[in-house]
Amino acid sequence: MARRKPLVVVTRKLPDIVETRMRELFDARLNVDDVPMDAAQLAEAVRVADVLVPTVTDRIDSALLSHAGENLRLIASFSNGIDHIDVASALNRGITVTNTPAVLTEDTADLTMALILAVPRRLTEGAQVLGGGEEEWSGWSPTWMLGRRIWGKRLGIIGMGRIGQAVARRARAFGLQIHYHNRRPLPHAIEEALEATYWESLDQMLARMDIVSVNCPHTPATYHLLSARRLKLLKRDAYVVNTARGEVIDENALIRMLEAGEIAGAGLDVFEHEPAVSPKLVRLAKQGKVVLLPHMGSATLEGRIDMGEKVIVNIKTFMDGHRPPDRVLP
Numbered sequence: 080m081a082r083r084k085p086l087v088v089v090t091r092k093l094p095d096i097v098e099t100r101m102r103e104l105f106d107a108r109l110n111v112d113d114v115p116m117d118a119a120q121l122a123e124a125v126r127v128a129d130v131l132v133p134t135v136t137d138r139i140d141s142a143l144l145s146h147a148g149e150n151l152r153l154i155a156s157f158s159n160g161i162d163h164i165d166v167a168s169a170l171n172r173g174i175t176v177t178n179t180p181a182v183l184t185e186d187t188a189d190l191t192m193a194l195i196l197a198v199p200r201r202l203t204e205g206a207q208v209l210g211g212g213e214e215e216w217s218g219w220s221p222t223w224m225l226g227r228r229i230w231g232k233r234l235g236i237i238g239m240g241r242i243g244q245a246v247a248r249r250a251r252a253f254g255l256q257i258h259y260h261n262r263r264p265l266p267h268a269i270e271e272a273l274e275a276t277y278w279e280s281l282d283q284m285l286a287r288m289d290i291v292s293v294n295c296p297h298t299p300a301t302y303h304l305l306s307a308r309r310l311k312l313l314k315r316d317a318y319v320v321n322t323a324r325g326e327v328i329d330e331n332a333l334i335r336m337l338e339a340g341e342i343a344g345a346g347l348d349v350f351e352h353e354p355a356v357s358p359k360l361v362r363l364a365k366q367g368k369v370v371l372l373p374h375m376g377s378a379t380l381e382g383r384i385d386m387g388e389k390v391i392v393n394i395k396t397f398m399d400g401h402r403p404p405d406r407v408l409p
């Protein structure tokens with residue numbers, strides 16, 4: 080007798096090619112209208128599904144998991160980050176969790192590098208001048224629209240995993256000196272290849288950097304890692320870039336420092352209370368002090384298709400009775 084196809088509930092619209100493949104392989108319940116599920120819909124999804132495919136916009140906490148039906152055995156997240164999932168609670172219930180690491184490294188590093196360039200070189204302000212902004216361009220001037228030089232400056236990367244290293248590779252090509260803080264130093268050969276300097280003390284590194292890039296995951300240990308106290312250690316002409324998770328920075332403290340001119344600027348792709356973005360940040364963006372992007376680090380068609388393929392492989396492997404390649408460990 081043919082085996083029943085697993086009921087796979089996907090919470091958001093995925094690229095067409097991924098959805099087509101999912102329809103072929105699984106009893107797939109897709110969200111083609113891409114309306115985020117509310118709590119009741121998510122509860123119903125975990126009650127009926129064999130596999131749930133959430134994204135970073137779904138909160139998979141223990142309250143939600145208390146609705147899980149006995150068939151729910153796998154949460155195959157369409158994401159690299161897993162801070163939207165209470166992994167311990169899932170594992171306690173015997174539910175395996177997988178994510179989609181590695182495939183969005185280069186895209187996220189590209190966007191990080193774009194912000195590292197955009198903020199000191201005032202790219203969005205410049206683009207506004209010719210792109211319908213209020214200011215009129217009266218021509219070139221020796222003292223107009225001056226940003227800060229990138230070449231030769233010190234970049235401090237917080238979190239030297241895959242994405243941090245990919246940022247370092249790009250940044251070296253722009254003449255930045257690479258510094259990093261990580262739980263552990265990199266193996267010597269990698270450190271040497273990146274010409275990167277390890278700082279065991281985050282505080283000491285922060286005090287010396289021209290640009291700081293946040294590339295670590297959000298965990299209980301990294302929540303507000305850039306606290307008000309640490310942000311105060313930064314030089315007045317330093318820039319902060321964050322493409323990881325908003326929660327790693329105390330956003331209110333960052334805003335206060337930007338408003339007071341205690342740091343030079345920030346490039347943010349992620350926010351503490353997404354999708355809400357503080358009106359104060361929006362005001363700072365209008366003043367040219369920050370560049371804000373709507374969480375688009377991995378937003379390339381190729382990246383999202385690769386993520387979908389990873390989700391499919393994880394589900395198939397799990398359903399075939401094997402350990403899925405991207406199993407999240409406790």
Ligand code: DGY
Pocket residue numbers: 135157158159160161183376377
């Ligand atoms: C992730 O997957 O963690 C990104 O933040 C969204 O693509």
